Amino acid sequence: MGKTSKDKRDIYYRRAKEEGWRARSAFKLLQIDNEFNIFEDVNKAVDLCAAPGSWSQVLSRKLNENHKDASEKPKIIAVDLQAMAPLDGVIQLQGDITKVSTAEKIITYFENSKADLVVCDGAPDVTGLHDMDIYIQSQLLLAALNITTHILRPGGTFVAKIFRAREGSLLYSQLKIFFEDVCCAKPSSSRNSSIEAFVVCKNYSPPDDYIPHMLNPLLTHEPLNYEDLKDVNKYVVPFMVCGDLTQPDSDACYPLNFGGGEYSYSEPIQGPIDAPYEEAIKMESSGSKPKNMKKSTDTNEDCNKPQS
Numbered sequence: 315m316g317k318t319s320k321d322k323r324d325i326y327y328r329r330a331k332e333e334g335w336r337a338r339s340a341f342k343l344l345q346i347d348n349e350f351n352i353f354e355d356v357n358k359a360v361d362l363c364a365a366p367g368s369w370s371q372v373l374s375r376k377l378n379e380n381h382k383d384a385s386e387k388p389k390i391i392a393v394d395l396q397a398m399a400p401l402d403g404v405i406q407l408q409g410d411i412t413k414v415s416t417a418e419k420i421i422t423y424f425e426n427s428k429a430d431l432v433v434c435d436g437a438p439d440v441t442g443l444h445d446m447d448i449y450i451q452s453q454l455l456l457a458a459l460n461i462t463t464h465i466l467r468p469g470g471t472f473v474a475k476i477f478r479a480r481e482g483s484l485l486y487s488q489l490k491i492f493f494e495d496v497c498c499a500k501p502s503s504s505r506n507s508s509i510e511a512f513v514v515c516k517n518y519s520p521p522d523d524y525i526p527h528m529l530n531p532l533l534t535h536e537p538l539n540y541e542d543l544k545d546v547n548k549y550v551v552p553f554m555v556c557g558d559l560t561q562p563d564s565d566a567c568y569p570l571n572f573g574g575g576e577y578s579y580s581e582p583i584q585g586p587i588d589a590p591y592e593e594a595i596k597m598e599s600s601g602s603k604p605k606n607m608k609k610s611t612d613t614n615e616d617c618n619k620p621q622s
């Protein structure tokens with residue numbers, strides 16, 4: 315697919331293949347780091363919704379760079395609904411982050427210690443019903459935040475994908491209860507046409523009397539109307555574009571030889587494991603037509619698609 319589709323002209327997709335990242339999402343985390351310095355003093359990290367694993371690759375690279383001066387070996391835990399090909403030094407867990415059982419397994423790994431950084435690039439399979447997609451995405455973010463309140467050390471950082479929507483301010487206000495600094499970031503590798511952005515929350519400092527509890531999901535037990543919040547509880551988050559003007563525009567098409575030199579096709583770094591479309595490909599090559607093939611949409615722009 316990448317050989318002939320518009321992916322070939324997507325500069326970040328091509329660069330991901332050339333530089334050995336499993337997905338173009340790697341550039342989003344790297345650009346967020348350029349702006350917010352999120353890996354400083356980080357030795358233990360959790361990657362929620364990690365497949366195919368480009369954020370885990372970035373974590374592994376950055377934490378191992380930090381490790382040169384630290385005594386303890388870096389600890390990285392990657393969690394996803396889908397199986398992920400192994401990555402050196404990354405502990406993998408397959409499970410649904412909205413389920414208490416998965417959350418408990420993650421917490422068990424941190425029984426006697428705390429994480430310095432939790433990242434979540436979770437995105438649901440989009441239905442095309444905008445409000446529904448935004449709702450499911452915010453539930454993923456809240457599930458990630460709930461897990462985070464159990465395992466993040468005070469002062470730690472949380473970075474998560476968010477779909478920018480009308481009621482987004484409520485989520486920001488909820489995050490502001492737990493973090494001193496909350497910012498909304500749009501890396502230049504994230505397409506303008508996509509409603510995704512990332513919340514970068516620094517300096518974890520939960521309210522003194524907050525007791526994390528999985529069976530009483532965070533702040534979702536009572537309906538809350540943003541308009542009813544008192545001014546002091548409303549928070550307008552700064553919006554930052556990450557990536558300077560030297561970075562290519564993710565919505566533009568560039569010639570294959572952009573940046574100079576001859577273009578040569580690179581194979582994907584990591585082929586999909588047990589791809590759901592494999593059966594359809596087999597049926598197509600044997601001449602029978604696959605039924606009910608799902609159309610892809612571009613909200614979930616970087617993963618779950620064939621890479622070659």
Ligand code: SAM
Nearest residue numbers: 339363365366367368369395410411435437617
């Ligand atoms: N950050 C990844 C990378 O760089 O390779 C890409 C993540 S992809 C955009 C979103 C991922 O969220 C998918 O792999 C999907 O399986 C995962 N996901 C969606 N809902 C989930 C859930 N409830 N629990 C765990 N993972 C979930």
